[in-house]
Amino acid sequence: xxxxxxxxxxxxxxxxxxxxxxxxxxxxxxxxGDTDIILGLGREIVRSDRFTCQLxxxxxxxxxxxxxxxxRKYLEENGCFVVYFAAVGEEDGDIDPQDVEYGxxxxxxxxxLLEKLTEADPQPLVNWFRDRAIALQEVMQTEIKVDxxxxxxxxxxxxxxxxxxxxxxxxRKIRELVYPHTITLVNALNEFIADAQHKLPSGKSxxxxxxxxxxxxxxxxxxxxxxxxxxxxxxxxEQLRGLDCHLIYTVPISLVYSSRANDLKDRYGNPELLPMxxxxxxxxxxxxxGIHKMRQVVMKRVEPYWPNASLETDIFESADxxxxxxxxxGGHVRELMLLLKEAINRVSAFPITAKALRRAxxxxxxxxxxxxxRDQWAVLAKVARVRNIDNDEPxxxxxxxxxxxxxxxxxxxxxxxxxxxxxxxxxSTAEFKAADATYKP
Amino acid sequence: xxxxxxxxDEELERNPEEEYQALLRALRRTEGFGLLxxxxxxxxGEQIIQRVRQDLTAKAIDTLKFTEAIxxxxxxxxxxxxxxxxxxxxxxxxxxxxxxLDYEDTKRHLGWSEEDIQPHSWRDVPRIMLNLNQQRxxxxxxxxxxxxxxxxxxxxxxxxxxxxxxxxxxxxxFEFPRDDNQxxxxxxxxCFGDERFDANxxxxxxxxxxxxxxxxxxxxxxxxTAEEKTVDLLYEQSLLFYLQNxxxxxxxxxxxxxxxxxxxxxxxxxxxxxxxxxxxxxEAIASYDKAIEFxxxxxxxxxxxxxxxxxxxxxxEAIASYDKAIEFxxxHGFAWYxxxxxxxxxxQFDQSLExxxxxxxxxxxxxxxxxxxxxxxxxxxxxxxxxxVGE
Numbered sequence: 001x002x003x004x005x006x007x008x009x010x011x012x013x014x015x016x017x018x019x020x021x022x023x024x025x026x027x028x029x030x031x032x033g034d035t036d037i038i039l040g041l042g043r044e045i046v047r048s049d050r051f052t053c054q055l056x057x058x059x060x061x062x063x064x065x066x067x068x069x070x071x072r073k074y075l076e077e078n079g080c081f082v083v084y085f086a087a088v089g090e091e092d093g094d095i096d097p098q099d100v101e102y103g104x105x106x107x108x109x110x111x112x113l114l115e116k117l118t119e120a121d122p123q124p125l126v127n128w129f130r131d132r133a134i135a136l137q138e139v140m141q142t143e144i145k146v147d148x149x150x151x152x153x154x155x156x157x158x159x160x161x162x163x164x165x166x167x168x169x170x171x172r173k174i175r176e177l178v179y180p181h182t183i184t185l186v187n188a189l190n191e192f193i194a195d196a197q198h199k200l201p202s203g204k205s206x207x208x209x210x211x212x213x214x215x216x217x218x219x220x221x222x223x224x225x226x227x228x229x230x231x232x233x234x235x236x237x238e239q240l241r242g243l244d245c246h247l248i249y250t251v252p253i254s255l256v257y258s259s260r261a262n263d264l265k266d267r268y269g270n271p272e273l274l275p276m277x278x279x280x281x282x283x284x285x286x287x288x289x290g291i292h293k294m295r296q297v298v299m300k301r302v303e304p305y306w307p308n309a310s311l312e313t314d315i316f317e318s319a320d321x322x323x324x325x326x327x328x329x330g331g332h333v334r335e336l337m338l339l340l341k342e343a344i345n346r347v348s349a350f351p352i353t354a355k356a357l358r359r360a361x362x363x364x365x366x367x368x369x370x371x372x373x374r375d376q377w378a379v380l381a382k383v384a385r386v387r388n389i390d391n392d393e394p395x396x397x398x399x400x401x402x403x404x405x406x407x408x409x410x411x412x413x414x415x416x417x418x419x420x421x422x423x424x425x426x427x428s429t430a431e432f433k434a435a436d437a438t439y440k441p
Numbered sequence: 442x443x444x445x446x447x448x449x450d451e452e453l454e455r456n457p458e459e460e461y462q463a464l465l466r467a468l469r470r471t472e473g474f475g476l477l478x479x480x481x482x483x484x485x486g487e488q489i490i491q492r493v494r495q496d497l498t499a500k501a502i503d504t505l506k507f508t509e510a511i512x513x514x515x516x517x518x519x520x521x522x523x524x525x526x527x528x529x530x531x532x533x534x535x536x537x538x539x540x541x542l543d544y545e546d547t548k549r550h551l552g553w554s555e556e557d558i559q560p561h562s563w564r565d566v567p568r569i570m571l572n573l574n575q576q577r578x579x580x581x582x583x584x585x586x587x588x589x590x591x592x593x594x595x596x597x598x599x600x601x602x603x604x605x606x607x608x609x610x611x612x613x614x615f616e617f618p619r620d621d622n623q624x625x626x627x628x629x630x631x632c633f634g635d636e637r638f639d640a641n642x643x644x645x646x647x648x649x650x651x652x653x654x655x656x657x658x659x660x661x662x663x664x665x666t667a668e669e670k671t672v673d674l675l676y677e678q679s680l681l682f683y684l685q686n687x688x689x690x691x692x693x694x695x696x697x698x699x700x701x702x703x704x705x706x707x708x709x710x711x712x713x714x715x716x717x718x719x720x721x722x723x724e725a726i727a728s729y730d731k732a733i734e735f736x737x738x739x740x741x742x743x744x745x746x747x748x749x750x751x752x753x754x755x756x757x758e759a760i761a762s763y764d765k766a767i768e769f770x771x772x773h774g775f776a777w778y779x780x781x782x783x784x785x786x787x788x789q790f791d792q793s794l795e796x797x798x799x800x801x802x803x804x805x806x807x808x809x810x811x812x813x814x815x816x817x818x819x820x821x822x823x824x825x826x827x828x829x830v831g832e
Binding site for chain 1 (some may be wrong): 446459463467470571574575578598602605609614616645646650653657662687761
């Protein structure tokens with residue numbers, strides 16, 4: 001017989017994005033500055049006559065994939081045919097997140113469109129591929145046979161993306177062969193898509209491609225201070241936006257704060273951003289509605305195994321501890337789960353004691369503390385004072401690593417306010433205090 | 442203020458036993474896939490695995506130990522093969538650091554500066570980190586075991602920066618710091634002088650953390666021409682890092698200092714001591730060699746060099762190094778004593794016994810040490826040993 005504690009422990013699972021309609025889902029949009037991607041990204045697609053290309057950004061582990069799965073369901077219920085793929089990470093992911101070029105993303109799109117739109121005539125893509133086949137055959141050292149009408153063309157695209165991803169030695173050569181021809185590839189894809197549009201299942205009129213996990217592309221900055229993110233999303237935006245369908249790309253939160261943020265806005269419109277759940281107000285007061293959402297996230301995981309449990313007395317020793325947990329998470333759902341698991345590791349039975357939670361917080365804090373480079377403490381001290389950030393590399397880096405968190409809310413005049421704070425765990429470190437003490441405006 | 446709730450004055454002392462119990466609970470409770478990270482030295486890791494095997498008989502446990510760099514960086518594949526052969530509930534994974542040391546070495550050969558190689562410059566991603574981050578979903582979907590990564594501190598830093606998505610999925614991280622005062626206090630006094638050593642050792646953990654930052658602010662403000670001052674601040678900072686048990690950071694300070702002033706003999710020596718404490722003996726020897734270049738008759742350096750050689754099992758070279766120490770300081774008791782250890786480990790008992798007498802003459806404390814020292818296990822079988830040390 002497995003006890004409730006073990007069941008709850010395993011239910012607090014940071015691995016799985018929630019499927020739409022999962023009872024564990026808590027709608028936190030109100031405390032995320034009314035960010036609703038169904039309203040934002042979804043409605044734009046459903047209403048628009050033109051093809052759209054939108055970006056979706058957010059902190060790692062904030063719930064992007066969960067939200068995208070909800071969006072997908074909404075789109076499917078509203079006349080869209082959705083091709084959703086996780087470009088990085090799944091068993092047959094297409095992209096090496098360290099070394100990505102825009103063409104890799106394009107090839108991945110081609111492959112997944114071919115796989116999902118089986119009714120459409122792949123001839124334009126077969127032709128495009130056949131023109132490259134002999135040269136590719138030499139580089140990839142496999143026999144490539146593309147028949148004139150090849151229903152298996154998707155598998156050749158898959159093989160090319162797999163080789164680019166997994167075999168760095170061949171990566172460069174393949175790119176040299178293929179990427180001078182991306183414009184014709186986009187043209188071929190669009191011919192294919194045009195045919196597919198006529199053959200969509202009944203009730204479907206729009207084609208939507210969602211490329212998830214692209215936010216996992218690790219930012220790499222070259223000697224000139226140019227980042228690979230800028231290269232992919234800005235310099236090559238023509239191609240990324242060039243497909244005749246609706247596109248949604250996930251991007252890391254740091255991209256939104258590119259030094260070229262204005263260029264990004266020109267090309268993609270305002271990126272949709274999933275901020276943290278606001279557990280504190282900009283003046284540092286605990287924010288009850290946000291805390292309440294975080295409590296609900298915990299409760300939903302507890303209830304199935306311990307109905308009617310009280311967070312304040314059964315799960316935790318006191319109400320203070322519940323608040324402490326929610327504040328320490330900074331309004332970040334995965335952080336909440338992690339802290340909770342760490343705390344449960346430190347007790348043999350419920351309720352969680354003050355000592356266990358402090359220990360869990362100290363452990364997690366130590367991890368954050370060590371992610372901060374010595375010269376970044378001064379930056380953090382500034383952000384904590386001014387509650388705002390600059391569009392430069394140190395701030396982007398700290399955002400990417402969740403040392404700086406973004407919050408949003410609507411003020412009394414219904415104007416959207418964005419503000420930033422240092423991760424609450426970092427604020428009580430000696431390093432932060434030392435930097436804060438020497439802060440000069 | 443909300444931060445008050447997260448800020449408490451009394452320091453939370455880390456208790457290794459509590460930490461172990463927490464790890465044990467996590468292992469006992471995790472059903473199916475899970476990721477745990479344990480920060481510890483190699484020896485400590487072995488002890489932890491041993492103990493878990495005894496304490497958790499209900500779970501099937503296996504160990505995957507890398508002793509060298511994983512050439513293609515495909516950690517996922519190796520774990521998969523191990524679990525396919527032996528599907529267990531808990532898999533301990535050791536030795537990821539080899540793939541990273543190798544990586545840092547490669548970059549050094551390519552002419553990257555020390556600053557660029559350090560994990561926080563992040564110009565590049567080591568292959569194993571890439572593999573972990575990229576295969577994250579595969580780990581979840583293909584394994585139903587709890588994976589426990591036993592890693593030294595600097596690997597955690599790599600994980601945070603270069604495999605953040607993977608690290609983010611952990612169910613717990615546990616820290617078993619090095620035993621405090623691992624290095625003989627005498628060595629520290631030798632390197633830093635009594636006054637400086639005492640001043641820094643008396644500080645609390647929090648105070649030292651703050652002082653490290655203060656020194657950093659000073660370092661950032663110094664003009665590049667102020668070499669002497671920079672080197673001195675780095676030296677002090679490296680002591681603070683050592684006292685905080687952050688050995689890798691301490692080594693980094695030494696490296697930066699030596700980049701500025703390569704002729705600083707004491708820094709080469711101190712760096713050798715640190716690298717030895719980290720178990721990076723070959724690098725330690727190289728560092729001692731540089732110190733010797735600048736002062737060939739420094740007995741402490743020869744002695745330290747001998748210890749690193751002995752740790753690698755290169756006993757004859759170690760003995761030669763101890764002999765040099767004795768040449769320059771004939772009453773260097775530890776050099777005599779460590780020499781006995783080498784002969785004993787080579788099973789040359791006659792020499793061992795003869796030298797042991799000499800060492801005990803120099804200082805009676807070696808009598809007691811010899812009775813329990815691992816290195817003398819074989820020698821203690823010999824009746825003559827007990828005649829010398831006495832019952």
